[in-house]
Structure formats: structure tokens, C-alpha cells
Amino acid sequence: MAGVIRTERLSKTYGRHLGIADVDIEVRAGEVFGYLGPNGAGKTTTIRVLMGFLRADSGKGEVFGLDIRKHSVALHRKVGFLPGEVHLYENLSGRDYLRFFANLRGGSGWPEAEELASRLDCPLSRPLHSLSLGNKRKIGLIQAFMHKPELLILDEPTSGLDPIVRHEIFRMIEEARARRQTVFFSSHNLPEVERACDRVAIIRQGRIVATEKIEDLKARSVRNLEIHFNEDIDPQAFVSITGLEVLVQGKRSLQGRMRGEMDALLKAAARFKVNDFSSQEPDLEEIFLAYYGKDDHAR
């Protein structure tokens, strides 16, 4: 499969501060590619370099085989973009804003914009300055999707949105995948990436620490667990469970960390009367430490 996005040792610094260093990414046609990292890791910098808003200090980047520096306009024809922070023309209504953006692309995407607005329950007739942040973000999403671009570059697309709209966005991403559109989206939320993506690149402190298939990531996924029981439990019941690391063992409770699938653990717990079960994603820093060690910049 042809590479839609391909970067080679892409680097960018802001004065003395590192933005990204030696970033190598290859996104294949038709895949949903996650770009995972904590805030400040370099996700937005990478995206802004890809979009031609920032000039890389060194390295190469191509989108659809077009050099990101020399052919940014041709590239933008094929790309729908959502920035991390959406700032709109506040004096326009949503309808006028989207019509203007459709006109900048030769009028394409207008019927789709109205359809997407009704799907996301986004008011188009009100002035943009009167809309909530969530609704402004929806306008940003609509302008990215409405012209059915070959590539969607979405910077934290679900940030600031309620769960219903988030769900709708994942459906839109799923539909884009079905239409053979390629999606590159950044997030600091592991479950989101696991839910939507085929592959993921993980960035930390400006460097890519891993690029993996989602199945591989899931197989290594670590979750913090806490189980409370209504009866005394036999600790031996949990000893042989692969991937379970028991941190605190009580008479009627168990706290620990689980790597990989939960099936065996749930079956073992079900042998006793379970009062409460909670499972939480660790934050990204914990994941990095668990997966890649403290200073692993080498991969």
C-alpha cells in the first residue's frame, strides 16, 4: 500500500526548546492512524509541520508524494484539517462560515455540511460568537469532513466534546475508513486511539518511541484494577493469572495491574461474590514507563 504520509527524520525546534526530533512516520492509504502522546509531546508541532504552517529545521516530509514544504497548496486540496484549538470568524454565522470555506474549495461540500450539522446537532444560523466551545468545535469538524477529503488530519478531535458527540465522531471516522479515506488523528487518550485506529505512533518528548498495530498495543495494555468482594477470597485463585500483578491483597479486596486480556481475571473473580469492580486506564506517563522504560528514546 502506498504511503499517504511519510516523514523522514523530521525535526523542529523553537529557539532552545525542542518541538520534535527525527520523527519518522508512515501512514498507509485507507488506514486510521493514531498519534498518541501526552500534552506538549510534539503532536501539534508534527501536524503543523505536515500542514506547512511551520517549516521543519531538517528532515523530509511528503503527503501523497508531495513535498510538504513546496506543494502545501496542492496538498491542502486533498486534506481536511481540524486544529487542536478551533478559532472561527466570530462575526459570521455557522452557515456563512461553512459556505465561505466551501467556496474556497470551489463550492464543494455544501450539502454535506448541512447533513453533518444536523447529525452533530450543530446550530448553523446563530453567530459563531454566541456558540459554546463544543459547538464551535463541531463547526471545525464539519469544515474538515464536508468536502470528503482523501486525508483527514485531526488534532485531538474529541477534545471538549460530550460523550454523545464523541461517539458520533468515532462513527464519522469509521465511515471515512469505509470510504477508503485515510485518517491521521492525534490524541492523549489511549482508549480513544485503541477504539478507532489501525496503527498508532507514540510520541514522547518530541520523539517517536514506538509505532505499533493496535492489536499489539492492546495485548500489552496495562490497566489499574480494584476489586472488592462480599466474602473472604482465596489469594491462590489469582496467582496463576497471566499478566496480573497484585499490588495490595486484602481479605476481601484486591488491587493490582493487569496487562493484556482480562478474561482469566474476570473468571477467577466470578468464583467469589463481587461487590465492586473498577478498572482504569493508567495515564500516558505510566504507560510509557511500563512499556518503554524511563528514558527510552531509541526506538
Add this chain to the structure above:
Amino acid sequence: MLANLFWKTVRDQRWALLGWGIGLVLLALYLAYIFPFVNRAAEMMKVLQTLPPAIKNLIGKSEFMATPEGFFNLQPFSILLPLLFIIFAIARGSDATAGEEERGTLDLLLANPLPRRRLVVEKSLAHGSVLFMFSVVFWLAMIGCTRLFGITLHAGRLAAVIFSCWLLGMTFYALALACGCWWGKKKFSIGVSGGLAMITFLINAYAPMVESLRPWRVLSPFYFYNGYNVLGNGLIPSHALLLAGLAAFFFCAAVFAFDRRDLSS
């Protein structure tokens, strides 16, 4: 009105166009109304003659106050109209790219297949057109109002001085635009262009009286705008060309810088 960036930019100025248009018509009406009083005020002429030469030169040549060309050259073409045009020009020039960048709207706009240089060109054309519309409105208002009060004013030379003022405005527009495109800071752009407008105005105003300033007068756009009373003597083509060239130079610098610079988010 939202067919492209040019029309969107013009649309954004529609209230300014209305407000400034009404203001310019009222200004023309006011000046035409007061001219007969000034003309008849012989006492005032005597007072003006007693003013120190520096003050007389700063506000205009008092011996011309009795003629329509002299009076209107003093007011509005010595200070008021250039000031109004420059205020509008610097405000819009500094906002064209730097304002959008600071408000964060530039990322989404430039994510469209819109070359950066076309953005600068379309916005500049739109702002230049709006300033030109102000010029036409003021010219028509001056013609109408002076005729209303029976004042004879050469329509061609009136157009020439207003056109020259438009060129002056566009020079400072392009300067503010260039500062915004180079540094991406709106306030900085306003500060630099506004400061230069003030300094060059003062150089031109005092150069006739201050020997040491005289050689520097040719550095002032105000000298090329109306240094030889365009309303009385007609436009000097080389001066107009020089202003146009200066505006074109700043404009090219703006395009060059904006095409190559990192945009802040």
C-alpha cells in the same frame, strides 16, 4: 459576498464603509459650510498673518486661506484627511495577517488550497478597494457640497489630491502589512507604522522652517503626497509614482516574509 477572500474582506468592512462614508460626507458638508465664513473673516486673516512662521507653515499657508484651493488645501488635505486615511490603513494593514494570526483564525483559513501570497494579495486588494471607495465618496461629497454653497473647485485637481492621499494611505497600509507579515504581531506593526507616520509627518511639516531638516524632507511620504499643494497646482506624476513604488516595495516585502515564515498557533 462570501465567494472568496476578497469579497469576504470587503464584507467585513461594510459597517466601516457605512460609518466612514457618512463621516466623510458630513466632513465635506461642514467644510463647505464654513468656507464662506472663513473667506469673509478679514480679521482672521490679519490674525493669521501675525502667527509665527512655524505655526503658519504647520497649519498651511495663510495667504491662501481666502481661496477655495488654499482653504481646502489647509483643511482637510494638510492634516485631517491624511490622518483619517492613515488610521484606517494602519489598522487594516496590521490586522490583515497579524491580527488573524493572533486570533488563531489563520490555521483554518490556510488549511484550504489558498496560497499564502494569494491571501496577502486578496486582503490587500480588498482593503485598498475600501479605502478607494472612501476616496470616491469624499470626492463626490466635496463636489456636491461645494456646489451647494456656490464654491468653485477644480474637480480634476480635487480628484488628484484625494488620489494622492489614497496613495499615501496605501503606503502606510503596505508598511503595516509588511510589519505584520514579518513579525506576526499586530501591536508591534501598529507601533512601527504609526510611529513612522508621525515622524515623517513632522519632518515634512517643519522642514520648510528648519534648515537642518530640509534635506530629510524627501524621506517623508507626506512630501510626495502634497508637498506642492496638489489642489492648487495639480498632481506631480513622479511624486505619485514614488508613493506607488514605495507601497509596492512594502507589499512585496510583506509577501516575501509571509510566504516563508512559521505561523504561530
